[in-house]
Amino acid sequence: MPDNRADVLVIGSGPAGAAVTKRLTDLGARVVCLEQGDWTKPAAYPSLRHDWEIQLRRGSFHFSPNVRRKPEDYPVVAAGGNPPNVLMFNAVGGSTIHWTGHFPRFHPSDFRVKSLDGIADDWPIRYEDLERYYDMNDEEMGVAGLAGDPANPPRRQRPTPPLPLGVLGETIGRAFDKLGWYWWVSDNAIISRPYNGRRACDLRGRCMFGCPIGAKASTDVTYWPKALRKGAVLKTRTRVREILLDGNGRARGALYYDRQGNLQEQLARVVVVSANGVGTPRLLLNSKSKLFPQGLANSSGLVGKCFMIHPFRFIEGVFEERMDGHYGPFGIPAFSQQFYETDLKRGFVRGYTFLLERSFGPLHHAWGSFSGQAVPWGAEHHHVMRRRFPHIIRITILGEDLPEENNRVELDREAKDSNGIPAPRVSYTYSENSLKMLEHGLSMARLAFEAAGAIEILDSGIIVPAFHLMGTARMGHDPKNSVVNAWHRAHDVPNLFVVDGSSFTTGAAVNPTSTIGALALRAADGIWQNRSEWI
Amino acid sequence: MKRKLTRRRFLKSGLTGSLAIRAVAATAISATGLSETQQRASPAATVRRHEDKLLQAITDEIIPAGDGMPAASEVGSVEYLEKLAQTLPDLKRALGEGLKTLQEVCRRSFSGDFLNLSKAKRVEALKEWEKKGAEGFFPTLRDYIYEAYYTQPQVWRLIGYDFYPAKGQRPAMKAFDAAALKEVRKRPKFYREAG
Numbered sequence: 001m002p003d004n005r006a007d008v009l010v011i012g013s014g015p016a017g018a019a020v021t022k023r024l025t026d027l028g029a030r031v032v033c034l035e036q037g038d039w040t041k042p043a044a045y046p047s048l049r050h051d052w053e054i055q056l057r058r059g060s061f062h063f064s065p066n067v068r069r070k071p072e073d074y075p076v077v078a079a080g081g082n083p084p085n086v087l088m089f090n091a092v093g094g095s096t097i098h099w100t101g102h103f104p105r106f107h108p109s110d111f112r113v114k115s116l117d118g119i120a121d122d123w124p125i126r127y128e129d130l131e132r133y134y135d136m137n138d139e140e141m142g143v144a145g146l147a148g149d150p151a152n153p154p155r156r157q158r159p160t161p162p163l164p165l166g167v168l169g170e171t172i173g174r175a176f177d178k179l180g181w182y183w184w185v186s187d188n189a190i191i192s193r194p195y196n197g198r199r200a201c202d203l204r205g206r207c208m209f210g211c212p213i214g215a216k217a218s219t220d221v222t223y224w225p226k227a228l229r230k231g232a233v234l235k236t237r238t239r240v241r242e243i244l245l246d247g248n249g250r251a252r253g254a255l256y257y258d259r260q261g262n263l264q265e266q267l268a269r270v271v272v273v274s275a276n277g278v279g280t281p282r283l284l285l286n287s288k289s290k291l292f293p294q295g296l297a298n299s300s301g302l303v304g305k306c307f308m309i310h311p312f313r314f315i316e317g318v319f320e321e322r323m324d325g326h327y328g329p330f331g332i333p334a335f336s337q338q339f340y341e342t343d344l345k346r347g348f349v350r351g352y353t354f355l356l357e358r359s360f361g362p363l364h365h366a367w368g369s370f371s372g373q374a375v376p377w378g379a380e381h382h383h384v385m386r387r388r389f390p391h392i393i394r395i396t397i398l399g400e401d402l403p404e405e406n407n408r409v410e411l412d413r414e415a416k417d418s419n420g421i422p423a424p425r426v427s428y429t430y431s432e433n434s435l436k437m438l439e440h441g442l443s444m445a446r447l448a449f450e451a452a453g454a455i456e457i458l459d460s461g462i463i464v465p466a467f468h469l470m471g472t473a474r475m476g477h478d479p480k481n482s483v484v485n486a487w488h489r490a491h492d493v494p495n496l497f498v499v500d501g502s503s504f505t506t507g508a509a510v511n512p513t514s515t516i517g518a519l520a521l522r523a524a525d526g527i528w529q530n531r532s533e534w535i
Numbered sequence: 536m537k538r539k540l541t542r543r544r545f546l547k548s549g550l551t552g553s554l555a556i557r558a559v560a561a562t563a564i565s566a567t568g569l570s571e572t573q574q575r576a577s578p579a580a581t582v583r584r585h586e587d588k589l590l591q592a593i594t595d596e597i598i599p600a601g602d603g604m605p606a607a608s609e610v611g612s613v614e615y616l617e618k619l620a621q622t623l624p625d626l627k628r629a630l631g632e633g634l635k636t637l638q639e640v641c642r643r644s645f646s647g648d649f650l651n652l653s654k655a656k657r658v659e660a661l662k663e664w665e666k667k668g669a670e671g672f673f674p675t676l677r678d679y680i681y682e683a684y685y686t687q688p689q690v691w692r693l694i695g696y697d698f699y700p701a702k703g704q705r706p707a708m709k710a711f712d713a714a715a716l717k718e719v720r721k722r723p724k725f726y727r728e729a730g
Contacts, residue, residue, distance in 0.1 A: 148716075
C-alpha cells in the first residue's frame with residue numbers, strides 16, 4: 001500500500017471541505033485536502049485600504065473569478081435566458097473569505113416540499129436529522145444571535161449574543177411590527193464576543209472585503225487551524241483535473257496539477273468532492289472514463305443539472321435620517337420570514353425571506369449602490385449624494401429556487417483554466433414562479449418601506465447574482481432521480497461522496513452556508529461509521 | 536461629533552492651489568500603485584496639455600463644486616485618472632474613445648471644441664454624449680470620475696464618512712436591545728411543521 005495514500009481525500013477547503021476534514025480528523029481518519037487556491041493574508045485584505053470599494057469593479061478580491069482572473073481561478077461562461085453572474089472565491093476557506101456571514105437554518109418544511117406543496121422533491125433526510133449538526137457547526141464557526149424566534153424551530157442559546165441592530169435594524173423592525181409581520185434578529189457567523197481565541201467584531205463593516213481580525217467565521221480561521229493541529233494535511237495551489245478510478249469502478253484518488261503545473265496523483269480510500277455547486281459538477285463531468293463516458297457518477301444524467309441559485313432582488317429605501325448602513329457587521333442584522341411558506345393566493349409556490357442588509361461605502365453609493373441607480377452627475381450630484389449617503393436601508397428578497405433541468409452546469413467547449421481544464425458553462429433562466437415571487441416581494445418591500453417612512457424607494461429590477469450555488473449533484477433515494485444518497489454517497493461509486501451545495505435537493509429560501517456545514521459534519525460521521533467498508 | 540468640514544474650511548485649509556493639488560494628486564497617484572519614479576515622470580503639471588484641460592473640464596462638469604463640496608479636479612481627480620489610465624486598458628480606451636466621441640458631438644451639434652463652449656452648452660454636449668450609452672464610454676468615464684473622487688479621505692470628511700482604519704478605532708453603535716423584539720415575541724409559533 002503506497003505511503004501517500006490517505007484515508008480520505010477532500011477536494012476543496014471551503015465551508016464543506018473544512019468541516020468534513022476537521023470532523024474526520026477528529027474521529028481518527030488520515031485526511032488530505034487539495035485546494036486550488038492559497039492562504040489569504042489578512043493584513044493585505046482590501047478592507048484595510050482606502051480604495052477598498054474598487055474591488056467591486058476590479059482587483060484580486062473581486063467576487064467574480066471572471067474579473068479576478070488569478071491563476072487559481074477558473075473562468076465561468078454564463079448562458080441561458082438570465083445568464084448568471086457566478087460569484088465565488090478560490091482560497092483556503094473558499095467563498096467564506098468574502099461572504100456576509102449570514103447563518104440561517106433551513107425550515108423543517110424545506111426538506112418536504114413534495115409532500116407539503118406537491119412540487120420538486122423531498123429530501124431523503126429531515127430537519128431533525130440535521131439539527132444536532134447545525135448546533136455542532138454553530139459552535140465550530142462561532143455565531144452571534146438570539147434563540148426564541150417564533151418563525152423558526154427552537155434552538156440552543158447562540159454561542160455569542162446578537163450583534164447591534166443599528167439604526168436601520170431598529171427602523172425596519174418597527175415597520176415590521178406596525179405591519180404585524182414576523183421578524184427576528186439574525187444569526188450571523190460573526191462573533192460579538194471573544195470566542196475560541198478569536199476577537200469580537202469591531203463593527204467597522206467592510207466584512208466582504210476580508211475580516212482582518214478573524215471575527216467573521218471564514219473557515220481558514222475556524223475549522224482549518226484545528227484540523228491542521230490534529231494532523232490533517234492541506235495542499236494548497238493544487239488543482240484537481242479528474243478523479244481516478246480502479247478497475248472495479250471505485251475511486252482511488254485524484255490527478256491534480258501542483259503549484260508548478262506538474263501532474264501529481266493523490267491516492268485515497270475515499271474521495272469527497274467539496275468544490276461548490278459549479279466546481280463539483282465540473283470536476284465530475286471532466287472525470288470521464290470507459291465506465292462513465294458521460295462523467296463520473298452520472299448514470300442519472302443529472303450531474304450538473306437542476307442548478308439552483310436564489311432569486312434575488314434588492315430594494316432600497318432612502319430616509320431623511322442617517323441610517324449609517326456602512327457601519328456594523330455586513331452580516332444581516334435582521335430578517336422577516338412572513339412570506340416564507342406557500343400561499344397559493346399569492347400566485348406562486350414556496351416563498352422568500354426578507355433580508356435587512358447594510359451597505360458599502362460612499363463610492364458604491366455614487367455608483368448606484370445595490371439598486372444600480374447611479375447618483376446623477378452635474379448640478380444635482382452633491383444634493384442627491386447627500387440625500388442617499390448614509391440614508392439607505394436595503395431589503396433583499398431571497399426567494400426559493402426550484403430544481404429545473406434546463407438550469408445546468410456543463411463543460412464549455414472553448415474556455416479553459418490556466419491548466420487547460422475545460423471551464424464550466426452555466427445556463428440559467430428564471431422560472432415564472434420565481435419572477436412572480438420577486439414581484440410579490442417587491443410590493444411587500446414597498447409596503448415595509450412606506451411603513452418605515454422612506455422618502456424614496458429604489459429597485460434593482462431583475463438581477464442574477466449567483467452567490468449560492470446548489471443542486472448540481474442532488475441528493476435522493478432513487479438513483480434515477482438523484483446523484484447521491486442521503487449520506488452523500490454517489491449512487492454509482494461506493495467510495496465517492498459529494499458534500500457541498502451540489503447535494504441540495506431543493507434550495508429553501510435562506511442563505512445556504514449553515515446548512516452546507518451541517519450536512520458536511522453529518523456526511524463525515526456517515527463516512528466514519530461505515531469505515532469498515534473502506535479500511 | 537466631529538466638526539463638519541465645510542467647503543469654505545476645506546478651501547481655507549490650503550488643500551487647493553497648485554502645491555496642494557500636487558500633494559493631493561500624489562496621494563491619489565499613490566493609490567494606483569505606481570512607483571515614485573513613474574509618479575515623477577508624469578507630474579500634475581501635464582494638465583496644461585489640451586487633452587488634460589478637456590479632461591479637467593469634463594470631470595468638473597460631472598462633479599462640479601457646490602453644496603459645500605469641491606469640484607472633482609480640486610481633489611486631484613484628473614491626476615488620479617491620468618495615472619490610473621497607465622495601468623488600466625479599459626480606462627485608457629474609455630478616455631481615448633470617449634474624448635474623441637465627445638469632440639465629435641461638439642463639432643456636429645455645437646460647431647466647436649468642448650473647451651470653447653459655455654457651461655450650459657458643455658452640459659448639453661455631455662448629455663448628448665451620455666445618450667450614446669455604454670458604447671460612447673460616458674458611463675465608464677463617469678464611474679471612474681466617481682472613483683477618483685470618493686476614494687479621497689478629504690471628500691469623506693465632507694460627507695460624514697469615517698473609515699476607522701486602525702485596530703482599536705470603531706464606530707459607536709448601540710448594543711442589541713432585546714426590547715426591540717417585544718412585539719414579535721407575543722405572537723404564536725409561525726413555522727410550518729413537516730410531519
